[in-house]
Amino acid sequence: MKLFGFIFNNFLPKFFTLLLAVGTWFYVFDLIHNESFSIKKDVDPEFFGKSNFIFKPLSVRPLFSGALPKGYRIISNEMKINPPTIYVFGPSNLLENVYEIQTDKINLSEYTHPMKINTGFHSSTIKFLKSNDKVVEIDLPVEKSSINSKII
Numbered sequence: 484m485k486l487f488g489f490i491f492n493n494f495l496p497k498f499f500t501l502l503l504a505v506g507t508w509f510y511v512f513d514l515i516h517n518e519s520f521s522i523k524k525d526v527d528p529e530f531f532g533k534s535n536f537i538f539k540p541l542s543v544r545p546l547f548s549g550a551l552p553k554g555y556r557i558i559s560n561e562m563k564i565n566p567p568t569i570y571v572f573g574p575s576n577l578l579e580n581v582y583e584i585q586t587d588k589i590n591l592s593e594y595t596h597p598m599k600i601n602t603g604f605h606s607s608t609i610k611f612l613k614s615n616d617k618v619v620e621i622d623l624p625v626e627k628s629s630i631n632s633k634i635i
Contacts, residue, residue, distance in 0.1 A: 535575040540568045542583040543619055546605055549592040556628040557591075563622040586619050598623045 543564050551557065569584065585605040600621045 536572060537575045537578060538570050538572050539578045539581070540570050541581060542568050544583045544585050545602075545619075545621055546585040546588050547591050548588045549590045551591045551625065552595055554627055555595055555625055558624040558626060561622075561624040565620045565622075586621070589621070589623075594623060594625045595627075597625055 543566065545562075545564065571578070571584070587602045587605055589600060589602060600623055601618050602621065603618060
């Protein structure tokens, strides 16, 4: 009688959980055997014929927003960007008029002393491009000044 009570106590939640487990098993089994996670082997040959793909060096340009706190300025000739240029791979028709790539926005209102900032690239500028470099290191030389300086 204890076994009967154990099985049928909270029967609906147990039954529902069992149904979900079995359904999940069939779903995963189907995903694995239908190769939905594998790379598609059928590539449209016209895709590569329409565009010439090239490697192109692009200058890295920091994208600043905001203003420095009052009484601080950036020494622009001492600012270092590493890497200063990156090579991107993409269709030549997209890259022919592109000469620089922007970093993610850097909010200047937070900085009151020299900083090393690691940032990525602005997503809209690199949407269709493949690059080896994902992170840019920027040495931002900020110093106290008597003149309020805004964005470079």
